[in-house]
Amino acid sequence: MQDSHARVYAAIAAIPPGRVASYGAIAARAGLPGRARLVGKLLGEVPDGMELPWFRVLRSSGEIALPKGSRGFREQVRRLCAEGVEVKNGRVALSAFGLDADLDRALWGAI
DNA sequence: GGTTTGACTGAAT
DNA sequence: CATTCAGCCAAAC
Numbered sequence: 844m845q846d847s848h849a850r851v852y853a854a855i856a857a858i859p860p861g862r863v864a865s866y867g868a869i870a871a872r873a874g875l876p877g878r879a880r881l882v883g884k885l886l887g888e889v890p891d892g893m894e895l896p897w898f899r900v901l902r903s904s905g906e907i908a909l910p911k912g913s914r915g916f917r918e919q920v921r922r923l924c925a926e927g928v929e930v931k932n933g934r935v936a937l938s939a940f941g942l943d944a945d946l947d948r949a950l951w952g953a954i
Numbered sequence: 955g956g957t958t959t960g961a962c963t964g965a966a967t
Numbered sequence: 968c969a970t971t972c973a974g975c976c977a978a979a980c
Contacts, residue, residue: 864960870975877975878964884977886961900961908961915961958980967971 850874851885857950858899861927863940865903874953883908898922905937 844943850873857872858864864872875881886897898919902908911933912934920930928940949950 867964870962877963877977878977879964880960880973881976883961895960901964902961910961919961956980959978960976962975964974965972967969 847873847875847881848885851882854868854896855895855897855900858896858942859946859950860896861940862897862942862946863901863905863923863928863935863937864939864942865901866908867903868942869900891931901935903924903933905941907933907935 850867850926854869854872855864862937866882867877870876870878886900888904889895889897900908906910907916907919907930909919916933920933923935928935
């Protein structure tokens with residue numbers, strides 16, 4: 844297991860229920876700034892059965908990254924809804940559910 | 955070993 | 968709002 848993988852998984856696992864984060868934010872928190880695509884790639888290879896809140900990861904725009912109507916897409920919407928995250932037309936309001944500065948600091952303790 | 959691809963992003967048009 | 972473009976990088980071709 845690569846170090847970067849473990850950090851990405853940790854960053855995702857640390858997102859609190861009812862909140863979401865962007866691929867870029869996860870990458871940055873994993874110490875891999877500018878590598879959002881790598882995060883997406885990793886998520887695509889997460890083995891089934893691994894406990895990981897992958898559904899809390901969205902595009903920076905708040906849209907779900909998976910193709911609309913695909914199985915994964917529906918799964919993601921379903922899980923987010925179950926946690927109280929409002930998904931409208933395949934999209935989440937990051938202003939309401941994204942991690943803001945305070946929560947970010949509380950979670951990661953950084954800066 | 956060059957090219958393409960991808961669950962991305964941000965700025966510009 | 969949609970398109971385009973340039974960064975980004977591991978993996979697959």
